[in-house]
Amino acid sequence: MTIYLLCFALFLVGLYGILTKRDLVKIILSLTIMGYSANLFFILFAYRSQALYPILSEGAEMAPMVDPLPQALVLTSIVIELGTTALLVALAVRLYQKYKTFDITKIRRLSG
Amino acid sequence: MNNNDTGMTLIVKTITRISVWIIILYGIYIVLHGHLTPGGGFGGGVIIALALLNVLLAYGRDFTADWLNPKFLHGLEAASVSAFLIMGILGILVGGAFLGNFISHGQLFHLVSAGTIPVLNIVIGIKVAMALFLVIWVLSALELKEGEEV
Numbered sequence: 431m432t433i434y435l436l437c438f439a440l441f442l443v444g445l446y447g448i449l450t451k452r453d454l455v456k457i458i459l460s461l462t463i464m465g466y467s468a469n470l471f472f473i474l475f476a477y478r479s480q481a482l483y484p485i486l487s488e489g490a491e492m493a494p495m496v497d498p499l500p501q502a503l504v505l506t507s508i509v510i511e512l513g514t515t516a517l518l519v520a521l522a523v524r525l526y527q528k529y530k531t532f533d534i535t536k537i538r539r540l541s542g
Numbered sequence: 543m544n545n546n547d548t549g550m551t552l553i554v555k556t557i558t559r560i561s562v563w564i565i566i567l568y569g570i571y572i573v574l575h576g577h578l579t580p581g582g583g584f585g586g587g588v589i590i591a592l593a594l595l596n597v598l599l600a601y602g603r604d605f606t607a608d609w610l611n612p613k614f615l616h617g618l619e620a621a622s623v624s625a626f627l628i629m630g631i632l633g634i635l636v637g638g639a640f641l642g643n644f645i646s647h648g649q650l651f652h653l654v655s656a657g658t659i660p661v662l663n664i665v666i667g668i669k670v671a672m673a674l675f676l677v678i679w680v681l682s683a684l685e686l687k688e689g690e691e692v
Contacts, residue, residue, distance in 0.1 A: 483580055488651040505584060516677045523684045 433474055440467035454522045454532040458515065465511045469504045476500040549602035558600035565593035573667035577656040583663040587670025594675045603682060612679055619672035625665045629658060 444467060447460025476497035484498035522532065529537050549555060569589035576582030598606045633642035641658070648655030 485578075485580060487578075509584070512674070516681070519681060520684070523681065523686065526686055527684070 434471065437467055437471045437474060440470065443467075452533050452535055454525065454534060457534070458518045458522065461518070462511065462515055465507070469507055472500040472504050472507075549605065550600050554600045558596050562593050562596055565596065566590055569593065569667070569671070573663055574653070574660065576663035576667075577659045578651065578653070583666030584670050586663075587667040588674060590667065590671035591674035591678075594671070595678055598675075598678065598682065606679075612676065615672050615676060619669055619676065622665050622669040622672070626662065626669070629662060629665070633658070 441464055444460045444462075444464030447463065448457055451457055451460065476499070478494055478496050481494040481496045484495040484501070525537060526532060529539075531537070566589075569586045571586070572581040572589060573583055573586030576586065594606075594610065597609065601609075630641045632644060634640055636642070636644035641662070643657035645657045645661075647657050654660070
Protein backbone atom coordinates (compact mmCIF):
# COMPACT_ATOMS: atom_id res chain seq x y z
CA MET A 431 0.00 0.00 0.00
CA THR A 432 2.81 2.38 0.91
CA ILE A 433 4.37 1.90 -2.48
CA TYR A 434 1.15 2.95 -4.25
CA LEU A 435 1.04 6.08 -2.11
CA LEU A 436 4.63 6.87 -3.05
CA CYS A 437 3.66 6.43 -6.69
CA PHE A 438 0.78 8.86 -6.13
CA ALA A 439 3.23 11.27 -4.51
CA LEU A 440 5.30 11.15 -7.72
CA PHE A 441 2.11 11.98 -9.65
CA LEU A 442 1.54 14.95 -7.32
CA VAL A 443 5.10 16.15 -7.97
CA GLY A 444 4.26 16.32 -11.67
CA LEU A 445 0.94 18.03 -10.98
CA TYR A 446 2.65 20.60 -8.75
CA GLY A 447 5.11 21.35 -11.54
CA ILE A 448 2.37 21.85 -14.12
CA LEU A 449 0.34 24.13 -11.85
CA THR A 450 3.12 26.34 -10.49
CA LYS A 451 5.95 26.55 -13.03
CA ARG A 452 6.03 29.25 -15.67
CA ASP A 453 8.71 27.82 -17.94
CA LEU A 454 7.26 25.81 -20.84
CA VAL A 455 10.12 23.30 -20.72
CA LYS A 456 9.52 22.66 -17.03
CA ILE A 457 5.80 22.18 -17.71
CA ILE A 458 6.60 19.57 -20.38
CA LEU A 459 8.97 17.82 -17.96
CA SER A 460 6.26 17.79 -15.27
CA LEU A 461 3.80 16.30 -17.74
CA THR A 462 6.20 13.46 -18.51
CA ILE A 463 6.73 12.88 -14.79
CA MET A 464 2.96 12.48 -14.40
CA GLY A 465 2.95 10.00 -17.26
CA TYR A 466 5.80 8.04 -15.75
CA SER A 467 4.03 7.80 -12.40
CA ALA A 468 0.97 6.37 -14.16
CA ASN A 469 3.18 3.81 -15.90
CA LEU A 470 4.88 2.97 -12.61
CA PHE A 471 1.47 2.44 -11.00
CA PHE A 472 0.54 -0.10 -13.67
CA ILE A 473 3.81 -1.96 -13.30
CA LEU A 474 3.53 -1.99 -9.49
CA PHE A 475 0.00 -3.30 -9.82
CA ALA A 476 1.25 -6.20 -11.91
CA TYR A 477 4.11 -7.02 -9.54
CA ARG A 478 4.06 -10.23 -7.53
CA SER A 479 6.79 -10.83 -4.99
CA GLN A 480 9.18 -13.71 -5.81
CA ALA A 481 7.91 -13.81 -9.41
CA LEU A 482 9.83 -13.95 -12.68
CA TYR A 483 9.41 -11.93 -15.85
CA PRO A 484 6.70 -13.49 -18.01
CA ILE A 485 8.99 -15.08 -20.61
CA LEU A 486 9.75 -18.76 -20.89
CA SER A 487 13.48 -19.44 -20.95
CA GLU A 488 15.50 -22.56 -21.58
CA GLY A 489 15.95 -24.91 -18.62
CA ALA A 490 13.78 -22.84 -16.28
CA GLU A 491 10.97 -24.58 -14.51
CA MET A 492 7.50 -23.16 -14.18
CA ALA A 493 7.43 -20.43 -11.58
CA PRO A 494 5.05 -17.62 -10.61
CA MET A 495 5.19 -14.80 -13.14
CA VAL A 496 4.29 -11.14 -12.98
CA ASP A 497 1.19 -10.09 -14.91
CA PRO A 498 2.21 -9.40 -18.53
CA LEU A 499 -0.92 -7.48 -19.54
CA PRO A 500 -0.08 -4.16 -17.77
CA GLN A 501 3.44 -4.40 -19.18
CA ALA A 502 2.04 -4.52 -22.72
CA LEU A 503 -0.26 -1.61 -21.88
CA VAL A 504 2.65 0.41 -20.52
CA LEU A 505 4.69 -0.23 -23.66
CA THR A 506 1.89 1.32 -25.71
CA SER A 507 1.59 4.15 -23.20
CA ILE A 508 5.32 4.92 -23.50
CA VAL A 509 5.02 5.17 -27.28
CA ILE A 510 2.07 7.54 -27.06
CA GLU A 511 3.87 9.64 -24.44
CA LEU A 512 6.81 9.89 -26.81
CA GLY A 513 4.53 11.22 -29.54
CA THR A 514 2.82 13.78 -27.30
CA THR A 515 6.17 14.93 -25.88
CA ALA A 516 7.58 15.42 -29.39
CA LEU A 517 4.48 17.44 -30.33
CA LEU A 518 4.73 19.58 -27.17
CA VAL A 519 8.43 20.26 -27.73
CA ALA A 520 7.76 21.26 -31.33
CA LEU A 521 4.99 23.63 -30.17
CA ALA A 522 7.28 25.09 -27.51
CA VAL A 523 9.99 25.73 -30.10
CA ARG A 524 7.48 27.43 -32.39
CA LEU A 525 6.29 29.59 -29.50
CA TYR A 526 9.90 30.52 -28.74
CA GLN A 527 10.45 31.51 -32.36
CA LYS A 528 7.39 33.74 -32.18
CA TYR A 529 7.76 35.30 -28.72
CA LYS A 530 11.48 34.80 -27.88
CA THR A 531 10.56 33.46 -24.45
CA PHE A 532 9.41 30.28 -22.72
CA ASP A 533 7.64 32.19 -19.94
CA ILE A 534 3.91 31.50 -20.27
CA THR A 535 2.96 34.72 -18.48
CA LYS A 536 4.64 36.71 -21.25
CA ILE A 537 2.97 34.81 -24.09
CA ARG A 538 -0.15 36.92 -24.36
CA ARG A 539 -0.67 38.13 -27.89
CA LEU A 540 -2.98 36.10 -30.08
CA SER A 541 -1.62 37.34 -33.40
CA GLY A 542 0.67 39.89 -34.98
CA MET B 543 23.20 28.34 -31.34
CA ASN B 544 24.94 29.14 -34.61
CA ASN B 545 27.88 26.79 -34.02
CA ASN B 546 25.40 23.92 -33.83
CA ASP B 547 26.47 22.65 -37.23
CA THR B 548 30.13 22.11 -36.43
CA GLY B 549 29.66 19.54 -33.67
CA MET B 550 31.63 19.03 -30.50
CA THR B 551 35.31 18.71 -29.69
CA LEU B 552 37.78 16.16 -31.04
CA ILE B 553 37.59 14.01 -27.90
CA VAL B 554 33.85 13.59 -28.17
CA LYS B 555 34.09 12.87 -31.90
CA THR B 556 36.76 10.20 -31.45
CA ILE B 557 34.87 8.39 -28.70
CA THR B 558 31.62 8.61 -30.64
CA ARG B 559 33.29 7.08 -33.71
CA ILE B 560 34.05 3.95 -31.65
CA SER B 561 31.02 3.75 -29.37
CA VAL B 562 28.33 4.25 -32.03
CA TRP B 563 29.02 0.86 -33.60
CA ILE B 564 28.93 -0.91 -30.24
CA ILE B 565 25.59 0.71 -29.40
CA ILE B 566 24.15 -0.19 -32.80
CA LEU B 567 25.37 -3.77 -32.38
CA TYR B 568 23.68 -3.99 -28.98
CA GLY B 569 20.46 -2.65 -30.51
CA ILE B 570 20.59 -5.27 -33.27
CA TYR B 571 21.16 -7.97 -30.63
CA ILE B 572 18.10 -6.81 -28.68
CA VAL B 573 15.97 -6.77 -31.85
CA LEU B 574 17.10 -10.21 -33.03
CA HIS B 575 16.55 -11.84 -29.62
CA GLY B 576 13.13 -10.24 -29.15
CA HIS B 577 11.30 -13.56 -29.12
CA LEU B 578 13.69 -15.18 -26.60
CA THR B 579 14.57 -12.53 -24.01
CA PRO B 580 13.01 -9.34 -22.66
CA GLY B 581 13.31 -6.57 -25.21
CA GLY B 582 12.23 -6.78 -28.81
CA GLY B 583 11.59 -4.50 -31.72
CA PHE B 584 10.70 -1.37 -29.78
CA GLY B 585 13.50 -1.50 -27.22
CA GLY B 586 16.17 -2.36 -29.78
CA GLY B 587 14.88 0.31 -32.15
CA VAL B 588 15.15 2.94 -29.42
CA ILE B 589 18.76 1.89 -28.75
CA ILE B 590 19.65 2.19 -32.46
CA ALA B 591 17.97 5.60 -32.64
CA LEU B 592 19.99 6.79 -29.64
CA ALA B 593 23.21 5.65 -31.34
CA LEU B 594 22.31 7.76 -34.38
CA LEU B 595 21.44 10.63 -32.02
CA ASN B 596 24.98 10.35 -30.62
CA VAL B 597 26.35 10.99 -34.11
CA LEU B 598 24.01 13.95 -34.55
CA LEU B 599 25.10 15.47 -31.23
CA ALA B 600 28.82 14.90 -31.71
CA TYR B 601 29.24 15.74 -35.39
CA GLY B 602 26.42 18.18 -36.13
CA ARG B 603 23.70 18.27 -38.75
CA ASP B 604 25.77 18.66 -41.91
CA PHE B 605 27.97 15.61 -41.36
CA THR B 606 24.97 13.51 -40.30
CA ALA B 607 23.04 14.57 -43.40
CA ASP B 608 25.95 13.40 -45.57
CA TRP B 609 26.45 10.18 -43.66
CA LEU B 610 22.89 9.02 -43.15
CA ASN B 611 20.81 10.65 -45.91
CA PRO B 612 17.57 11.40 -44.00
CA LYS B 613 15.47 11.10 -47.17
CA PHE B 614 16.59 7.48 -47.46
CA LEU B 615 15.82 6.94 -43.76
CA HIS B 616 12.34 8.36 -44.32
CA GLY B 617 11.83 5.95 -47.20
CA LEU B 618 13.05 3.08 -45.04
CA GLU B 619 10.57 4.04 -42.32
CA ALA B 620 7.66 4.05 -44.77
CA ALA B 621 8.85 0.78 -46.32
CA SER B 622 8.94 -0.93 -42.94
CA VAL B 623 5.29 -0.01 -42.34
CA SER B 624 4.43 -1.50 -45.73
CA ALA B 625 6.43 -4.62 -44.85
CA PHE B 626 4.45 -5.03 -41.62
CA LEU B 627 1.19 -4.67 -43.56
CA ILE B 628 2.34 -7.18 -46.16
CA MET B 629 3.22 -9.65 -43.41
CA GLY B 630 -0.24 -9.17 -41.89
CA ILE B 631 -2.06 -9.66 -45.20
CA LEU B 632 0.09 -12.71 -46.00
CA GLY B 633 -1.09 -14.00 -42.63
CA ILE B 634 -4.72 -13.60 -43.81
CA LEU B 635 -4.00 -15.37 -47.10
CA VAL B 636 -1.87 -18.24 -45.78
CA GLY B 637 -2.34 -18.45 -42.04
CA GLY B 638 -6.05 -17.70 -41.80
CA ALA B 639 -6.02 -14.51 -39.70
CA PHE B 640 -4.37 -11.08 -39.72
CA LEU B 641 -0.71 -11.56 -38.71
CA GLY B 642 -1.32 -15.30 -38.65
CA ASN B 643 1.77 -17.48 -38.66
CA PHE B 644 2.78 -19.03 -41.98
CA ILE B 645 6.41 -19.98 -41.36
CA SER B 646 7.52 -23.14 -39.56
CA HIS B 647 7.75 -22.72 -35.81
CA GLY B 648 11.26 -24.13 -35.62
CA GLN B 649 12.73 -25.45 -32.41
CA LEU B 650 11.88 -23.81 -29.11
CA PHE B 651 14.52 -21.42 -27.67
CA HIS B 652 16.55 -21.33 -30.91
CA LEU B 653 17.39 -18.06 -32.63
CA VAL B 654 15.51 -18.98 -35.81
CA SER B 655 12.16 -19.99 -34.37
CA ALA B 656 8.72 -18.65 -33.42
CA GLY B 657 7.51 -18.27 -37.01
CA THR B 658 6.89 -14.70 -38.14
CA ILE B 659 7.59 -13.03 -34.79
CA PRO B 660 11.34 -12.40 -35.40
CA VAL B 661 10.55 -10.95 -38.85
CA LEU B 662 7.97 -8.60 -37.36
CA ASN B 663 10.42 -7.68 -34.60
CA ILE B 664 13.03 -6.66 -37.18
CA VAL B 665 10.45 -4.62 -39.11
CA ILE B 666 9.29 -2.87 -35.94
CA GLY B 667 12.91 -2.26 -34.92
CA ILE B 668 13.67 -0.49 -38.22
CA LYS B 669 10.45 1.50 -37.97
CA VAL B 670 11.02 2.66 -34.38
CA ALA B 671 14.69 3.51 -34.94
CA MET B 672 14.00 5.58 -38.05
CA ALA B 673 10.90 7.29 -36.64
CA LEU B 674 12.60 8.28 -33.37
CA PHE B 675 15.72 9.54 -35.10
CA LEU B 676 13.71 11.51 -37.67
CA VAL B 677 11.65 13.18 -34.91
CA ILE B 678 14.86 14.44 -33.32
CA TRP B 679 16.25 15.33 -36.73
CA VAL B 680 13.23 17.51 -37.57
CA LEU B 681 13.27 19.13 -34.13
CA SER B 682 16.97 19.94 -34.47
CA ALA B 683 16.23 21.77 -37.74
CA LEU B 684 14.19 24.40 -35.90
CA GLU B 685 16.35 27.36 -34.98
CA LEU B 686 16.24 28.98 -31.57
CA LYS B 687 17.58 32.46 -32.16
CA GLU B 688 18.12 34.59 -29.11
CA GLY B 689 16.40 37.92 -29.38
CA GLU B 690 14.72 40.65 -27.43
CA GLU B 691 11.67 39.73 -25.44
CA VAL B 692 8.50 40.93 -27.07
